[in-house]
Amino acid sequence: MSDTVPFSVQIRTATERQHTEAENSRFMADMLGGMLGLDSYQRYTGQLWFVYRALEGRWDELAADPVAGPFIKPELARTAELERDLTHLVGPDWRAGLTALPATAAYAARIDECARDWPAGYIAHHYTRYLGDLSGGQVIRGTAEKLWDLPHRGDGVRFYVFEGVRNPAAFKREYRALLDELDLDDLERRRVLDEGQRAFSLNTAVFAELDAEFAERRLS
Ligand code: HEM
Secondary structure: OOOOOOHHHHHHHHHHHHHHHHHOOHHHHHHHOOOOOHHHHHHHHHHHHHHHHHHHOOHHHHHOOOOOHHHOOHHHOOHHHHHHHHHHHOOOOOOOOOOOOHHHHHHHHHHHHHHHHOHHHHHHHHHHHHHHHHOOHHHHHHHHHHHHOOOOOOOOOHHHOOOOOOOHHHHHHHHHHHHHHOOOOHHHHHHHHHHHHHHHHHHHHHHHHHHHHHOOOOOO
């Protein structure tokens, strides 16, 4: 299907089943269903900080890369937003009490490895997070605002607010065009699709560890 099906469609199709799994993971369902407390959202947001630090830590080098460069867009950067959210949710000392779960550390390490050695593979991670945040992330924001009485699009949910992306639908269209323009041979395409699936699995593994951590505390 490589020549006829656009790459943006290939990567969405390759990860579709896993997307449904992630969306319906017990941790997500319980957290967004109000079964867990605010501390589940704090913990989840803290894990995202490790992930985005890895995603954004090598942007200076990646911006100059011929393959990954076009994807590096400052308006997507989330690390500062996560830090603002964590300051609001946890307090100014949020960093002192924050630890990466083993699955989070493994996820961040894989992102960093791709960012360092394999820019095309890095794109799979970039896609999995940023295109998701621009889409389903908006559902999570609205639910978190209601559940925990957080200011609308303010501190606590800034991670989900892309101030620099005025028109998310148009942005996603342009993003998909960048995916479609990638000049990769068939083998490399296959490898990037595999990395996309790996990126989803790494996310699901973080959810599973969060689920285990909150299992005893699930409110009935
Ligand atoms: C409660 C959890 C989630 C909900 C409600 C949700 C919902 C959605 C929705 C509504 C879309 C838009 C589909 C479209 O534009 O046609 C979307 C797209 C996407 N989501 Fe999620 N999602 C969730 C979790 C996740 C997770 C955990 C990931 C990966 C880490 C993710 C990655 C993506 C990606 C990459 C896309 C873009 C698909 C594409 O058009 O290529 N989502 N999601």
